[in-house]
Amino acid sequence: MEQTILIKNVRIFNGTDEETVMGDILILNNQINKIAEPGTISAEGTVIDGKGKFLMPGLIDAHWHSYMCCNTMIDLLTAETSYTQLKAGVEAGKTLMRGFTTIRDAGGPVFGLKRAIDEGIIPGPRIYPSGSLISQTGGHGDFRAVYDDPRPFGCCCLTHTEKIGAAIIADGVDAVTVAARNNLRLGASQIKLMTGGGVASLYDRLQDSQYFEEEIHAAVKAAENAGTYVMVHVYVPQAITRAIQAGVKSIEHGHLIDEATMELIARKEVWLCMQPFTLDDNQYPTQEQQEKHKMIVQNTDNAYRLAKKYQVKLGWGTDLLFNPANTKNQNKDIGKLKNWFSNFEILKMVTYDNARLLSLSGSRNPYPGDLGVIKEGAFADMLLINGNVLENIQLLENPDDNILLIIKDGQIYKNKL
Numbered sequence: 262m263e264q265t266i267l268i269k270n271v272r273i274f275n276g277t278d279e280e281t282v283m284g285d286i287l288i289l290n291n292q293i294n295k296i297a298e299p300g301t302i303s304a305e306g307t308v309i310d311g312k313g314k315f316l317m318p319g320l321i322d323a324h325w326h327s328y329m330c331c332n333t334m335i336d337l338l339t340a341e342t343s344y345t346q347l348k349a350g351v352e353a354g355k356t357l358m359r360g361f362t363t364i365r366d367a368g369g370p371v372f373g374l375k376r377a378i379d380e381g382i383i384p385g386p387r388i389y390p391s392g393s394l395i396s397q398t399g400g401h402g403d404f405r406a407v408y409d410d411p412r413p414f415g416c417c418c419l420t421h422t423e424k425i426g427a428a429i430i431a432d433g434v435d436a437v438t439v440a441a442r443n444n445l446r447l448g449a450s451q452i453k454l455m456t457g458g459g460v461a462s463l464y465d466r467l468q469d470s471q472y473f474e475e476e477i478h479a480a481v482k483a484a485e486n487a488g489t490y491v492m493v494h495v496y497v498p499q500a501i502t503r504a505i506q507a508g509v510k511s512i513e514h515g516h517l518i519d520e521a522t523m524e525l526i527a528r529k530e531v532w533l534c535m536q537p538f539t540l541d542d543n544q545y546p547t548q549e550q551q552e553k554h555k556m557i558v559q560n561t562d563n564a565y566r567l568a569k570k571y572q573v574k575l576g577w578g579t580d581l582l583f584n585p586a587n588t589k590n591q592n593k594d595i596g597k598l599k600n601w602f603s604n605f606e607i608l609k610m611v612t613y614d615n616a617r618l619l620s621l622s623g624s625r626n627p628y629p630g631d632l633g634v635i636k637e638g639a640f641a642d643m644l645l646i647n648g649n650v651l652e653n654i655q656l657l658e659n660p661d662d663n664i665l666l667i668i669k670d671g672q673i674y675k676n677k678l
Contacts, residue, residue: 263289263290264289264290264306264671265287265288265289265294265304265305265306265307266287266288266306266307266308266309266641266668266671266673267285267286267287267288267302267303267304267306267307267308267309268285268286268288268309268311268316268645268666269285269299269300269302269308269309269310269311270283270285270299270310270311270312270313271283271284271285271286271311271313271314271315271316271645272313272314272315272316272649273286273296273316273317273635274315274316274317274318274608274635274650274651275318275634275635275636276317276318276608276609276612276613276616276633276634276635277609277613277634279605279651281315281649281651283298283299283313284296284297284298284299285297285298285299285300285301285302286302286316286635286643287302287304288641288668288671289671290671291640291641291670291671291672292630292638292639292640292641292671293635293636293637293638293639293640293641294637295637296635296636296637307673309666309676309678310678311645311666311678312678314645314646314647314648314665315645315646315647315648315649315650315651316635316643316644316645316646317608317612317635317643317644317646317650318362318612318613318616318632318633318634318635318642318643318644319360319361319362319363319386319612319632319633319642319643319644319667319668319669320359320360320361320362320363320592320595320611320612320644320657321361321362321363321364321365321611321612321615321616321619321632321633322356322361322363322364322365322577322578322579322591322611322615323364323365323534323576323577323578323615323618323619324365324367324513324534324536324576324577324578324579324580325356325361325364325365325366325367325578325579325580325581325591326366326367326368326369326580326581326582327349327352327353327356327364327366327369327371327374327385327388328345328346328349328366328369328370328371328374328427329368329369329427329582329583330352330581330582330583330584330585330587330588331348331349331351331352331585331588332345332348332349332583332585333583333584333585334404334461334583336348337404337422337427337583338404338421338422339421342425345425346370346373346374348585349371349374350374350377350383350385352585352588353374353378353383353384353385353386354383354384354385355588355589356385356386356588356591357384357385357386357667357669357674358660358661358667358674358675359589359591359592359660359664360592360644360657360660360664360667361386361591362386362387362642362643362644362667362669362670363386363387363388363389363615363616363628363632363633363642364386364387364388364389365389365450365451365578365615365618365619366388366389366390366391367391367453367492367494367513367578367580368391368392368393368394368402368427368428368453369391369393369394369426369427370392370393370425370426370427371388371390372390372392372426372447372448374388375388375390375448375627379627384674386669387627387628387632387642387669387670388627389450389451389619389622389626389627389628390448390449390450390627391444391449391450391451391452391453391492392426392443392444392445392447392448392449392452392453393423393426393427393428393429393440393443393444394427394428394429394453394455394494395428395429395431395437395440395441395444395452395453395454395455395480396428396429396430396431396454396455396471397430397431397432397455397471397472397476398411398430398432399464399465400430400455400458400462400464400465400469400471400472401455401457401458401459401462401465401471401494402428402429402430402455403428403430403462403463403464404420404422404427404428404463405420405422405430411430411432426447429443432476433476434475434476434479435479437454437472437476437477437479437480438479438480438482438483440480441479441480441483441484441491442483442487445483445484445487445489445625448627449489449625450489450619450622450625450626450627451484451489451490451491451492451511451621451622451625452480452483452484452489452490452491452492453491453492453493453494453513454472454477454480454491454492454493454494454504454509455471455472455493455494456470456471456472456477456493456494456495456500456503456504456509457469457470457471457493457494457495457496457497457500457501458471458496458497458553459494459496459553460545460550460553460554460557461545461550461582461583466553467496467497467517467553467556467557468496468497468517469497469500470497470499470500470503471500472503474503474506474507475507477491477493477503477504477507477508477509478507478508481507481508481509482508485508487624487625488622488623488624488625489621489622489623489624489625490509490510490511490621490622490623491508491509491510491511492510492511492512492513492534493509493511493512493513494513494514495512495513495514495515496514496515496516496517496518496557497517497518498518498519498521498522501515501518501522501525501526502522502525505525505526505529505531509531510531510532510621511531511532511533511534511576511618511621512526512531512532512533512534513534513578513580514534514535514536514557514580515533515535515564516535516538516557516560516561516564517556517557517560517564518560518563518564518567520567523564523567523568523570523571523573524571526571526573527571527572527573530574531573531574532573532574532575532576532618532621533568533573533574533575533576534575534576534577534578534618535561535564535565535568535575535576535577535578536577536578536579536580536594537561537565537594537597537598537600537601538554538557538558538561539558539597540554540555540558562600562601565600565601566601569601569602574614574617574618575610575614576610576614576615576618577594577595577598577610577611577614577615578615579591579594592657592658592659592660593658595607595611595654595657595658596654596655596657596658598610598654599654604650604651604652604653604654605651607654608650608651608654612633612634613633613634614633615633616631616632616633616634617633619632620632628640640670640671641668641669641670641671642668642669642670643666643668644664644666644667644668645664645665645666645678646663646664646665647662647663647664647665648663665677665678666678
């Protein structure tokens with residue numbers, strides 16, 4: 262049977278236009294059926310008086326780790342899989358309650374989690390899954406212990422993190438091709454490759470370039486043959502340039518970029534998905550890791566300024582990892598963007614722009630349709646906020662109090678009106 266929800270008397274931010282309008286919205290099943298002036302729509306079903314509050318599209322985090330955000334590194338390496346997956350399931354519900362109706366998962370074992378959410382078994386956001394992180398030996402996704410032999414020289418058994426689908430070590434064109442194709446086989450909407458050093462890495466340096474161009478291109482070809490694209494973890498100019506030359510469509514992070522490389526990103530119309538990192542975001546166990554994190558933070562301002570100068574296609578994500586106590590701060594990274602962008606630019610980035618980035622998955626898009634917008638025919642993913650977010654972006658930093666209504670896929674998950 263058809264299900265209807267009529268939301269009356271709301272101030273609508275549609276995701277693309279700075280000007281808002283007062284109106285009523287009729288939701289039929291999981292789509293926005295009609296938008297009209299207040300008082301002009303009548304319908305049977307659930308009727309909600311929005312009381313003039315601010316209605317906007319659901320938030321989108323374009324670099325989220327649904328599994329790794331709520332489990333520690335020790336959990337990843339040693340814990341029983343059922344335990345870590347249960348934690349991810351609980352965290353998915355909390356993510357939705359923070360107003361995130363969609364996330365792009367940037368690597369990890371989330372295919373089962375996505376299915377459980379899509380089937381209504383547990384609440385959570387829409388998930389665009391990448392599957393296992395694909396890393397070279399000694400790269401940013403190599404979680405093996407120092408006593409594990411690289412496969413060409415010893416045992417052919419997969420390690421624990423490979424078995425659970427967190428990361429896969431693939432060296433050479435053939436291995437990368439197989440790893441990418443296997444993620445696609447399991448349901449990946451895009452491929453995630455580690456092409457540079459990272460902060461939490463055990464064996465690399467932040468300035469490292471990882472994977473040869475032909476190896477990156479192998480993943481790109483596998484993705485393109487399946488109608489989708491490759492996103493890469495990378496910070497430094499040389500590795501960013503190599504990835505773009507190999508056909509990568511989404512650069513993740515990129516904080517140590519220089520001006521020439523930013524101009525290249527703009528010219529090639531590649532997406533840059535950044536994070537407004539601060540020193541307080543994560544505390545790492547070693548001094549070396551802390552120094553790497555500090556280097557990224559110190560270069561964040563320059564990267565955002567160059568991105569604005571060259572008007573690159575800019576996405577936003579949080580990339581919270583291995584710190585379960587920190588996931589509650591997901592929304593605070595939205596407010597940090599105020600150092601470089603207007604409130605309108607921020608809202609557009611975390612809704613409509615991020616949705617455009619996710620749509621690069623093409624025929625592998627798990628949710629074909631319009632996300633990140635309030636318009637007729639779009640998916641009914643929306644939030645009602647107690648205050649005008651275009652005037653005060655910090656309202657989103659306190660979702661418990663300020664998000665009054667959460668609707669995802671036409672279903673009401675929170676209603677404090």
